[in-house]
Amino acid sequence: MSRLVRLYPGPWRERYEAEFLQLIEDRPPSPMERLDIIRGALDARLHPQVVEAAPEPMPWTHRLPGLLSLSAGLALCLAVLGISFGPGPDWGAAASFLGIAVILMPISLPGDYLGSQRRRLVLVGGAFGGSLAAANVLGWGVAAQVLGTLATLVAICGLLATAALRAGIAPRGRWIAVVGGVLLPLILVAGITLVRETTGVTIVDVTASTTALFALPYGLAWLIVGLRMAVRGSPTIVDRPSVPSAAARSGAAEVTQP
Amino acid sequence: MVDGRGFGRFAEPARLVLVALRDGPRQHVRLFDEVRALDGPIGPGTLYAAVARLERLGLIERATNGNDGMRAYRLTGSVAGGGLASAIEGLYR
Numbered sequence: 484m485s486r487l488v489r490l491y492p493g494p495w496r497e498r499y500e501a502e503f504l505q506l507i508e509d510r511p512p513s514p515m516e517r518l519d520i521i522r523g524a525l526d527a528r529l530h531p532q533v534v535e536a537a538p539e540p541m542p543w544t545h546r547l548p549g550l551l552s553l554s555a556g557l558a559l560c561l562a563v564l565g566i567s568f569g570p571g572p573d574w575g576a577a578a579s580f581l582g583i584a585v586i587l588m589p590i591s592l593p594g595d596y597l598g599s600q601r602r603r604l605v606l607v608g609g610a611f612g613g614s615l616a617a618a619n620v621l622g623w624g625v626a627a628q629v630l631g632t633l634a635t636l637v638a639i640c641g642l643l644a645t646a647a648l649r650a651g652i653a654p655r656g657r658w659i660a661v662v663g664g665v666l667l668p669l670i671l672v673a674g675i676t677l678v679r680e681t682t683g684v685t686i687v688d689v690t691a692s693t694t695a696l697f698a699l700p701y702g703l704a705w706l707i708v709g710l711r712m713a714v715r716g717s718p719t720i721v722d723r724p725s726v727p728s729a730a731a732r733s734g735a736a737e738v739t740q741p
Numbered sequence: 742m743v744d745g746r747g748f749g750r751f752a753e754p755a756r757l758v759l760v761a762l763r764d765g766p767r768q769h770v771r772l773f774d775e776v777r778a779l780d781g782p783i784g785p786g787t788l789y790a791a792v793a794r795l796e797r798l799g800l801i802e803r804a805t806n807g808n809d810g811m812r813a814y815r816l817t818g819s820v821a822g823g824g825l826a827s828a829i830e831g832l833y834r
Contacts (some may be wrong), residue, residue, distance in 0.1 A: 499789055499793070506773055516784040516786075526790050
């Protein structure tokens, strides 16, 4: 029966669908009445009485976090390209860009959305802090170095995943960003190094210049996430909590008044 | 674009809705029953085409039905306050 209701236009359904479904559930329509519903849907499309409420304009400040993420990604990409293709070994300018990226990334993340992500934040923060604390206790031996690396990895992945979360990217997309932007390049570097160490075969000459290139996907991931965040908008922590309009709260479209 | 034309074939169902709401707010299923009781078999599609037009013109409005939270419809102030006859007349213009 709900298939018939789907014939109605979206704004009409937003306003009337729930009660209409209840009505035809309580008073099951006869075949003639089903035809009447189809005629009603046709009428609603030809002579719409309900229109969608115009979206409220987004404050410009909601684009700031996205622009910061975008800038972070850009700075990281420039740093990577500078290190990889710059004159070297003096990478002063490239290092500056790297510093800017490292600063901008966490700055772009605080927002009111984090309130609903307490559990994840505690998990990521706990893994990061726990790894660092354990590494410190172990005196930075081999095991401690592994833990330190793990903490860095958690921080790198966590920052990107949080940015992707803020950009409204679905869990699958967040995983793709983390795997494609961090884990895959890391596995590649580790694999190349392992092959060289165990067999002596050099697939790629792993120097600082070439290694830096493996950070490029991470920078690109931040660029994409930042772009999406800027387009979509996200309240900053200094913005007052957004109060949806009455129509948005009720999930209803507005009936236009003459 | 919102259609600015009149009620057309929905004028009579709209009149019945207004008459059914004359004595106070009605939850939508009850409104449907009362409209049908007034004039035989009117389908849900026709009823809601009339309801949407009446709402658009500001002749009826939604009201939350206290206890069960279900939505009900009622005449707007101007119609309930003695303007029913002229509102009905306006449907057929």
